[in-house]
Amino acid sequence: MTILLIEAFYGGSHKQLMDLIKEEVEGCVLHCLPAKKWHWRARTAALYFMQAIPPNENYRVLFTSSVLNLAELAVLRPDLGKLKKILYFHENQLIYPVQKSQERDFQYGYNQILSCLVADTVVFNSAFNMESFLSSIKRFLKKIPDHRPKNLEELIRPKCRVLYFPITFPDISRFLPKHKLHSREVPVSKLVEGNHLSPSNKLENNFMEYNDPDYCQGSSNAEKTAVKPFKEPPVNPSLQGHVCEDTDHMILNPSNTLGTARDDKRPLHIVWPHRWLEAVHCGCYPLCPKSLVYPEIFPAEYLYSSPEQLSKKLQNFCLRPDLVRRHRFQGETARFSWAELRGEFRSLLAAETRERFLTDGAKSQTCSLRQNL
Numbered sequence: 001m002t003i004l005l006i007e008a009f010y011g012g013s014h015k016q017l018m019d020l021i022k023e024e025v026e027g028c029v030l031h032c033l034p035a036k037k038w039h040w041r042a043r044t045a046a047l048y049f050m051q052a053i054p055p056n057e058n059y060r061v062l063f064t065s066s067v068l069n070l071a072e073l074a075v076l077r078p079d080l081g082k083l084k085k086i087l088y089f090h091e092n093q094l095i096y097p098v099q100k101s102q103e104r105d106f107q108y109g110y111n112q113i114l115s116c117l118v119a120d121t122v123v124f125n126s127a128f129n130m131e132s133f134l135s136s137i138k139r140f141l142k143k144i145p146d147h148r149p150k151n152l153e154e155l156i157r158p159k160c161r162v163l164y165f166p167i168t169f170p171d172i173s174r175f176l177p178k179h180k181l182h183s184r185e186v187p188v189s190k191l192v193e194g195n196h197l198s199p200s201n202k203l204e205n206n207f208m209e210y211n212d213p214d215y216c217q218g219s220s221n222a223e224k225t226a227v228k229p230f231k232e233p234p235v236n237p238s239l240q241g242h243v244c245e246d247t248d249h250m251i252l253n254p255s256n257t258l259g260t261a262r263d264d265k266r267p268l269h270i271v272w273p274h275r276w277l278e279a280v281h282c283g284c285y286p287l288c289p290k291s292l293v294y295p296e297i298f299p300a301e302y303l304y305s306s307p308e309q310l311s312k313k314l315q316n317f318c319l320r321p322d323l324v325r326r327h328r329f330q331g332e333t334a335r336f337s338w339a340e341l342r343g344e345f346r347s348l349l350a351a352e353t354r355e356r357f358l359t360d361g362a363k364s365q366t367c368s369l370r371q372n373l
Contacts, residue, residue, distance in 0.1 A: 001056065002351045003028045004083065006064040006073075008045035011035020013090055013165065013274060014065050020166060020338060021063070025349055029056075038067070042108050046072035059083055060351035065090055070115035086348060087119040089129055090165070094136040109140055116156045121348065125165040128293040134160065163348065165274050166338040169281050176283050273297060277336055285324045287313060299331050 003025065007018045010032035022028045031053050033041055046069045062083040064070060074081030093109040112133075116122050124130035137153045273293060280286050287310070288294035290303040304310040317324050334340055 001027050001029045002058055002060045003349055004053070004056075004059045004062045004080070005030040005032075006049060006053075006062065006068055007032040008041045008049075008065065008067040009033065009035050009038055014067070017065075017088070017090075017165065020168065021345065021349070024338070024342060025346055027351075029059075039108075042067055042069070042111060045069070046076060049073055050076040053077070053080070055079055061086065061349055063088065063349060066092065066112050066115060068115070069111040071111075071118045072114075074118050081118070084121075084351070085119045086121045086123060087115050088163075089122070089124045089133065092124075092129060092133040092136075094140045095132045106143055113137060113140075113152060113156075116159070117152070119159060122156065122160045123163045123348070124160065125163070126293045126296055127162050128296055130160055130162055163344055164336050164341060166341040166345065167274055167277055167281075167336050168338050169278075169333070172282055274336075277333055280329055280331075281333055285317075285327055286329075297331070297336075301330065 005018055005022060005028050007014055007030070010018065012035065015032075015035065018030055018032065022030050031049060033045060033048065045067065049068070050073060057079075059080070060083060062080055063086045066087055066089045070085060070087055074085065089112075093105075093112055096108075124133070134153050134157055137156070141148050141152070273288070276286055276288065277297070286298050286302045288298055288303055290300075290305045294303060304313060
């Protein structure tokens with residue numbers, strides 16, 4: 001085992017990515033914490049992993065999400081600090097909207113900056129996520145009363161790259177109308193076998209549940225179907241204690257398209273719309289704001305610039321529903337599939353000779369420091 005995977009918040013897309021890497025990339029060992037108490041995970045996970053991860057001289061690569069304070073762990077465990085350290089950003093705390101700003105919230109963004117400084121490679125799931133983080137560092141650090149550090153963006157940027165969040169698209173071709181099959185070129189991964197449902201199985205099963213003519217026609221039966229509770233899949237005993245608390249993003253529920261009862265608790269902070277891509281894969285028409293990450297993913301015809309423009313588009317679709325029913329997605333989703341991204345992830349996680357890696361890393365850091373003095 002040469003690759004150490006660490007996830008301080010093992011749920012939702014964080015869990016989805018770690019499980020996929022562990023399954024598809026040879027030589028991985030996963031250490032994680034359940035997806036509970038996010039704020040406490042961000043503050044204290046490093047101390048827990050310091051004790052929970054046994055020493056192993058075979059480790060060459062450490063891959064973790066930005067929830068973990070990598071700087072703390074690298075100091076607490078010098079043996080892990082010597083590894084090739086890869087930090088993956090699902091979201092960034094420098095622009096994450098909060099309902100009520102508090103001084104203690106500064107620590108989360110500060111931790112991510114420290115983690116970037118000690119990481120050897122910093123990976124973002126979208127260009128929007130990367131640029132919004134890097135361009136916000138200077139403004140974020142102005143919150144410090146005095147003696148502020150300088151030029152941190154210049155130190156961090158050379159380490160950064162974009163690697164899209166990989167999606168395992170299921171084969172749902174038998175459920176789609178014929179006119180939508182001709183444009184489907186998304187590589188489909190083999191579904192995971194077992195007693196529990198994988199995210200792909202869950203996506204496919206819920207597609208079947210809602211693939212009902214009455215639902216599409218907007219009858220009274222559709223209203224009953226829309227509020228029908230989902231049946232949770234049985235939990236694999238091996239995952240007890242690490243059950244994902246945010247799995248509804250893999251459930252295809254048409255009633256969730258325009259909103260749910262929990263929307264008021266979810267700030268608008270989309271840095272990677274994998275839920276949208278899953279829906280598009282299932283034949284949905286994407287209609288997105290012309291902001292955040294959406295222009296990076298979807299062609300201009302699927303974007304709106306104002307509430308008025310959105311209203312006009314929706315009115316037009318109501319008057320001419322066939323525009324949506326018969327529409328074939330004009331963008332490309334294949335580039336976001338695991339089948340396309342597998343090679344890049346394996347290259348990223350490839351173990352290097354420790355001595356060479358440490359030497360090159362030290363030279364790079366020294367040059368960066370000299371340039372910023």
